[in-house]
Amino acid sequence: MTETEPVATRTLRPPEGYHLAGSVRLLAMGAHDPCARFVNETFWWATRTPSGPGTLSLHRMGGELVAAGYGPGAEWLIERADAIAGLTDDVSGFAELAESHPVVAQLAREYRGIRLPATGQIFPRLLRAICEQKVTGKEAFRAYAATVRHFGSPAPGPVRGLWTPPEPAAVAAAPYWVFHPFGLEQRRAETLRRAAMAADRLERCTGSTEATRRLTAISGIGRWTAAEVVRIAFADADAVSVGDFHIPNTVAWALAGEARADDARMLALLEPFRGHRGRVCVLLAVAGWYAPAFGPRKPLRSFARF
Structure with missing residues (x-):
């Protein structure tokens, strides 16, 4: 069996109306994420598993969803393919709550x-979230992609240019100045190194509450970063990214017609949807809701020459 052939496959039956692209795009940082992308209507996602690196592909075939796993981690990925595709997401009660607005x-x-x-x-997901802390989207992507390509490795499977994420031990062992050419200043680089040192303990978390507690105990990781992680790691539909620059304004504009809001106002507006507050924020982003922009845009910076 060659590296380009799947080690294992599985056929899944998604619910009526399931949207593959809209669901799995939440795993990717834009169309050019080095670890996740669509190629010819098939979604490819590479990661490291307890069994080694692996790549999962997902594509629609009629009313079914076909999953294929590549590399040493193929069986691990196939076993969890339904969850990775979002098919285990519990949406019960959301439609009823949604009717209130x-x-x-x-x-x-x-x-x-x-x-x-x-x-x-x-x-x-924590690697990406730390790269996204308090910078523009372009800055975050550059840092994330450069870090993955420096510390990661080519992913198993037929897709060229797809990478597996770094081994946490390699990131933890690197001095902070190694990250400067990637666009990560000392603060985020040290936060990433601390997170990598704690990665084994973090990966043993069994749920969103425990993971949030362990994450926020790490210096440099707050409620925003923890929410960004657990929403994807555990499909936590209630995880709200408190501390975000844009989300409070977006929520206030969509739900109350207010162009600006703080976290307290955002949480008050989301309270009727408790249990699905994070889902509301995700769907607002998917639908393209944005509050009116005032003032100049945040400038792009580069730490590569510091």
Whole structure:
């Protein structure tokens, strides 16, 4: 068997209306994520598993979803393919809660096929979230992609240019200045190194509450970063990214017609949807809701020449 042939396959039966692209795109940082992408209507996701590196592909075939695993981690990925595709996401009760607000009710109807993935993995999503802390999206992507390509390795399977995320031990062992050419200043680099040192303990977390507690105990990781991680690692539909620059304004604009809001106001507006507050935020982003912009854009910076 060659590296380009799947080690294992599985056929899944998604619910009516399931939207593959809308669900699994939550796993990727844009269209050019080095670890996740669509190629010819097939989604490819590479990661490291307890059995070694692996790649999972997902594509629709009629009313079914076909999963294929590549590399040493193939069996591990195939076993969890339904969760990774978002098919285990519990949406019960959301439609009823959504009816309390016309915008949320419309989101629930129009995007009912979007489900939250549950990867069961913390460090790969934590790496990306730390790169995203307090910078623009372009800065975050550059740092994330450069870090993956420096510390990661080519992923198993037929897709060229797909990478597995770094081994936490390699990241933990690197001095902070190694990350400067990637665009990570000392603060985020040291946070990433501390997270990598704690990766084994973090990966043993069995749920969102425990993971949030362990994550926020690490210096440099707060509620925003923890929410970004557990929403994808455990499909936590209630995880709200408190401390985000844009989300409070987006929520306030969509739900109350207010162009600006703080975290307290955002949480008050989301309270009627408790249990699915994070889902509301995800669907607002998917639907393209943004508050009016005032003032100049945040400038791009580069730490590579510091």
